[in-house]
Amino acid sequence: MHHLLVLPILVPLIAAGAALLAWRQRRMQRWLGLAGAAGLLAVAVMLLVSVANNGILALQIGDWPAPFGITLVADLFSAVMVTVTGLMGAVVMVYSLVSMDPARESFGYYPLLLILLMGVSGAFLTGDLFNLYVWFEVLLIASFVLLVLGGERAQLAGAIKYFTLNLIASALFLSAVGILYSVAGTLNLADLAVQLPRLGQPGLITVLAMLFLVAFGIKAAIFPLFFWLPDSYHTPPLPVTTIFAALLTKVGVYALVRTFTLLFTQDIAYTHTLLLVLAGLTMVTGVLGAVAQMEMRRLLSFHIISQIGYLLLGLGLYTPLALAATLVFMVHVIITKSALFLVSGIVHRLQGTYHLKQLGGLYQSHLGVALLFLLPALSLAGLPPLSGFWAKFALVRAGLEAGQYAITAVGLGVSVLTLFSMTKIWTEAFWKPRTVQEPVRVLQGRERLLYFLPALTLVGLTVLLGVLAEPIFTLATAAAQQLIDPSAYIQTVLGGAL
């Protein structure tokens, strides 16, 4: 039963290895990529069901007892994140079948994507801070190569910023891990949660918390540290952009949520207030950046930053309702943001550009595409009854209950600006008559199916998340309880050693 915990790492690894062995057979690699991502989704769903029924699962690799060995843990939060990883992997894999060019496919696109999925799953499941560093490096190396695969000038220029800033973040993370080890003598998350309060040095722990905040903050693209993101995310082919937008920054947010609920809760008045301030600044700068853009992918990239602010807001409020809202918001934003990116890819396939000035007339010529864009766009802005409404509603309610009126007002104001920038894409790309006289391409048969199926799936899910808000919030509240009161987590990992 507990061996389910290894499978989300093993399945993509085996598929990636097999795909590397089939280096010269492009068809074979495609099938292996699909099989790996579908397998990951399947085992992730099994894991989620198991965690929902049996509570938190932990596995000590090689039967070494807890603080000494390698630990894998899945609570509800981790299990949900792994499931979303599997879903996004499968969706992007299908989309890649038509939209990825043969040259990139021949140079290891599928094995790299699988290794990226493995790294992300590993980061969500590990119960040890140093292993978290290792998984971060695994997914970073895969993402570096995916980002530059193809070697176009824009890709290289974007990659250099992404690469340098992420490496600095890794060096800071490693330093913080080293200092934390010297203070606490352990790196196992559950053991740390027990040891840190016993040290009686909240000041020192808060300094360490700030080091981790900077390291994870660069990876999660929060306010003063996000500049690498909008400069690099629009350069690679669209499936790569989509999987980056869906998962990479969210791993940073996951690490922040994990460490700031489990470890750094000694001086909440300082650390979590700082998180709230950063959340507000991240939301505002992200959305203001988005409003100014004329390139679709760049505009959407700035929105990623703005949405990270909402996730931080939930963490900073640090109440059960706020954390539940963060979890729902995380799933919602991964799905809707990816749907928007996939639709922008369809738009590019139809009219050959991402630039809003040159696009136009899509509402008239392709009503289906227009609807596929409109639903996730409204969901992102937070209109009922779509998923974004419930997530934002819960966040706002948590903010008001906690008495944080200013930050709640900022969150609501940013929603309006989000709606405004979505309207901008809508009027420019869909409503405005087309000025460029070029024939619009037509998608047919298999190509049409493979382009629309992933986007349709995600748009369907964002509607479904809105309709099924009640059971989803029940699950999220249970997950938030596990985060707020980590005794079950600690008990499961350390066993009777407490």
Add this chain to the structure above:
Amino acid sequence: MEILLAVVIGGLYAAGFYMVMRRSMVKVIIGLVLLGHAANLLIFTVGGLNRGAPALVPVEGAAPAATDPVPQALILTAIVIGFGIQAFALVLFKRVYQAVGSVDLDKIRTPDT
């Protein structure tokens, strides 16, 4: 010994951050390498520096002043990862130089593709 290493590590961090903020790509790589070394040495030092003590301690009785082996295992992992990443960095920066024709980071603008 710890004091000396602390000064060295501080110097490495300072030099690393200074180099990373330069405009030349070559200096940025050197900066990244220095930062990696600083982090590794930091972990090495926090493990405690004891010379001449046995690496194996008896199961029972008081443990002699042995050096904690865990940080050294951590560094070993970190060095291997750092080596791979630095190799990738060199290739990436060389390709950027070929594509852009300059080592000046300010000349690299990401266009709206």
